Amino acid sequence: MTGSRRRFLDAFARWQEASILVVALLLIAWFENANHDFLLTSASLENLSQFVAPAAIIACGEIMLMIGGEIDLSAGMVFALAPFVMYFAADAGIPLVPALILGILAAGAVGLVNGVVTLILGVPSFVTTLGTLFLVNGLTLTISHGTPVTPPGSPAFAEVMGAWGYSEILWTLLVVVVLHGVLRHTRWGLHTIASGANETGAREAGIHVTRLKIGNFVLVGVLSGFTGCLEAFRIGSIDPQAGGNQIMFLAVAAGVIGGTPLAGGSGTIIGGLIGALVLGVLNDGFTLIGINAFLFNIILGAAILAAMLFNIYITRLARKGGRA
Amino acid sequence: MTEALRAENLTKRFGAVTALDGVSLTLRQGEILGILGDNGAGKSTLMKILTGYETPTNGQLFVDGREVSLHSVDHARSLGIECVYQDLALANSLSVYHNMFLNREILRAGPLRLLDNRAMRRRATECLEGMGVQIPSVDLPVERLSGGQRQAIAVARAVNSDARILLLDEPLAAMGAREAGLIIDLLLRLKREGRLSIAMIMHNYAQTLDIADRIMLMQHGRVTYEKDAGATSVQELMEIVRREYRAVRGG
Numbered sequence: 001m002t003g004s005r006r007r008f009l010d011a012f013a014r015w016q017e018a019s020i021l022v023v024a025l026l027l028i029a030w031f032e033n034a035n036h037d038f039l040l041t042s043a044s045l046e047n048l049s050q051f052v053a054p055a056a057i058i059a060c061g062e063i064m065l066m067i068g069g070e071i072d073l074s075a076g077m078v079f080a081l082a083p084f085v086m087y088f089a090a091d092a093g094i095p096l097v098p099a100l101i102l103g104i105l106a107a108g109a110v111g112l113v114n115g116v117v118t119l120i121l122g123v124p125s126f127v128t129t130l131g132t133l134f135l136v137n138g139l140t141l142t143i144s145h146g147t148p149v150t151p152p153g154s155p156a157f158a159e160v161m162g163a164w165g166y167s168e169i170l171w172t173l174l175v176v177v178v179l180h181g182v183l184r185h186t187r188w189g190l191h192t193i194a195s196g197a198n199e200t201g202a203r204e205a206g207i208h209v210t211r212l213k214i215g216n217f218v219l220v221g222v223l224s225g226f227t228g229c230l231e232a233f234r235i236g237s238i239d240p241q242a243g244g245n246q247i248m249f250l251a252v253a254a255g256v257i258g259g260t261p262l263a264g265g266s267g268t269i270i271g272g273l274i275g276a277l278v279l280g281v282l283n284d285g286f287t288l289i290g291i292n293a294f295l296f297n298i299i300l301g302a303a304i305l306a307a308m309l310f311n312i313y314i315t316r317l318a319r320k321g322g323r324a
Numbered sequence: 325m326t327e328a329l330r331a332e333n334l335t336k337r338f339g340a341v342t343a344l345d346g347v348s349l350t351l352r353q354g355e356i357l358g359i360l361g362d363n364g365a366g367k368s369t370l371m372k373i374l375t376g377y378e379t380p381t382n383g384q385l386f387v388d389g390r391e392v393s394l395h396s397v398d399h400a401r402s403l404g405i406e407c408v409y410q411d412l413a414l415a416n417s418l419s420v421y422h423n424m425f426l427n428r429e430i431l432r433a434g435p436l437r438l439l440d441n442r443a444m445r446r447r448a449t450e451c452l453e454g455m456g457v458q459i460p461s462v463d464l465p466v467e468r469l470s471g472g473q474r475q476a477i478a479v480a481r482a483v484n485s486d487a488r489i490l491l492l493d494e495p496l497a498a499m500g501a502r503e504a505g506l507i508i509d510l511l512l513r514l515k516r517e518g519r520l521s522i523a524m525i526m527h528n529y530a531q532t533l534d535i536a537d538r539i540m541l542m543q544h545g546r547v548t549y550e551k552d553a554g555a556t557s558v559q560e561l562m563e564i565v566r567r568e569y570r571a572v573r574g575g
Contacts, residue, residue: 185439198416204377204407205397205427207427265417
C-alpha cells in the first residue's frame with residue numbers, strides 16, 4: 001500500500017468522530033432545507049435537545065461499559081426506578097436533595113449488583129442485566145402500583161433538574177465533558193480501554209479489572225437513575241412505564257453510531273453525543289417533514305449497520321496498511 | 325556471585341492436578357537462566373508463581389536472600405520482579421507509549437491526577453532508543469506493529485520499570501529469524517549492562533544455548549536437569565528428552 005493511501009486511511013480512522021459529525025450536519029442541513037422550522041424555531045430546538053439529552057447521558061455510561069467489553073440492558077428500567085425511590089423518600093419526609101440522592105444511589109446499587117454478578121459470579125453481562133431488566137421493572141411496577149405520581153419539590157428545583165427547556169442538555173454536556181476527560185485523561189479511562197482490549201493482559205499488568213468494571217456498572221446505573229429523575233421533572237410526572245428498553249437501545253445505538261464497537265477496547269464519549277444527535281435529528285426531522293414514523297426504525301436500523309460496517313472496514317484497512 | 329532470586333521446593337496443585345512438584349531454582353545476579361521443557365511441564369505455572377500472579381501451595385521464595393511470600397503482581401513488582409507473558413499483556417488498541425506505562429502512568433501534578441501523555445511519550449521514545457528498539461512512532465497503537473516489535477515493547481516496558489529480575493515467557497515464540505534476532509540482541513545488550521537477572525522460558529534448545537548462561541530442564545513439574553550452557557549441548561538435551569519419550573512409550 002502506498003504511503004499516501006495509508007496516511008489517508010489513518011486520518012480517516014482517527015477522524016471517526018468528525019465523520020459522524022459531518023453526517024449529523026448533512027442531515028440537519030437537509031431537514032432544514034425541507035422544512036425551515038426544523039432548527040430555527042426555539043420550540044423545535046428545545047424538542048431536539050430533549051430527545052438527545054437522555055439518550056446521550058445513558059450512552060456515556062454504556063460506552064464506558066462497551067469499551068470494557070460489557071453492556072447494561074437494565075439501564076432503561078433503572079431509569080424508571082430512581083424517580084420512584086426519590087418520590088417515596090420525599091414522601092417519607094426526607095428533604096428533596098437527599099431524596100434525589102437516595103434515588104440515584106438506588107440506581108447505583110442496581111449497577112453494583114449487575115457488576116458483582118457479572119464480574120465476581122462470572123455471569124455474562126448480557127445475561128445478568130437481562131435478568132435485572134425484568135427484576136427492576138417488576139420492582140418499579142410493584143412499588144408504584146403501576147400508577148404515575150407527581151414529582152416532589154418546588155418549581156425552581158424542577159426547573160434546574162430538567163423542567164426548563166435547556167437544562168437537560170446542559171446536564172448532558174456536563175456529563176459528556178467530565179466523562180470524556182475521564183476516558184482520555186485519567187488512569188480509570190486508560191485502564192478501561194486496556195481491560196477491554198486485553199483483559200488477561202490488563203490483569204497481568206496489575207490492573208484491578210474487577211474493581212474497574214464494577215465501577216463502570218455503577219456509573220451506568222447512576223447515570224440512568226439521574227436521567228430518569230431529569231425526565232420526571234421535565235415531564236412533571238413520574239411514570240413507571242417511562243424509559244424502558246426504548247431509551248436503553250437508543251443509548252446503545254447512539255454509542256455504536258458514534259464509533260464505539262461492542263467488541264471492547266475502543267470507543268468515544270463525544271461520538272456517543274453526536275450519535276444521539278443523529279438519532280434526534282432523524283426522529284424530529286421525519287416528524288416535521290411528515291414522513292411516516294415507522295420509517296424512523298428502518299433508518300435507525302440501517303444507520304446502526306452502516307456505522308458498524310464502516311467501523312470494521314476502516315479499522316481493518318488501517319491495520320493492513322500498518323504492517324510493512 | 326550473589327543470588328537475585330531463589331525458590332525452594334515449590335509445589336502447586338490445581339485440584340487433583342499437580343502442576344509443580346517440588347521445584348527449586350536459583351537465579352544469580354546478572355545471569356540469564358533458560359528454562360526448557362515440554363508443554364505441561366509446569367514452566368508457566370512456575371513463572372506465574374514467581375511474579376505473584378499465583379500463590380504456591382507449598383514452598384518458599386527468596387528475593388535478595390530474604391524470604392518473601394508474594395501475594396500479588398503489584399507486590400512482586402515492588403520487589404523489582406517483572407514478567408513478560410507470552411500473551412504480552414499489551415492492549416492492542418492503545419498506543420506504544422500508553423502500553424509502556426500501563427498501570428504505572430506518569431501523572432500531572434494536581435488533585436485531578438490527569439495523565440501526562442507528553443512526558444510518557446518522551447520517556448517511551450528515550451527508553452526505546454536507549455535499548456536500540458526501532459519502531460516508526462510511539463503514537464502507533466501496538467496492533468500496528470510486528471510480532472518482534474511488540475515483544476520488544478513488552479520487554480522494554482518491563483525493563484523501563486526499574487526491574488531487577490526479569491521473567492520472560494517464550495520471548496521468541498512464533499517469530500521469524502530476523503525478528504528473533506532483534507529480541508536476542510536486546511537481551512544480550514541488557515545482560516551486558518549487568519543490572520538485570522533474567523529467567524526465560526524457552527522452546528528452542530539451540531537459541532537457548534546461544535543466549536543463556538545456564539539452562540534448566542523441567543519435566544512433569546520437576547527440575548530434571550540443570551547445567552551451565554557452556555557445559556552442555558543440543559545433543560545432550562535432546563538425548564534426555566528422547567530417553568523420557570522412550571520411557572513413556574516403554575512403560
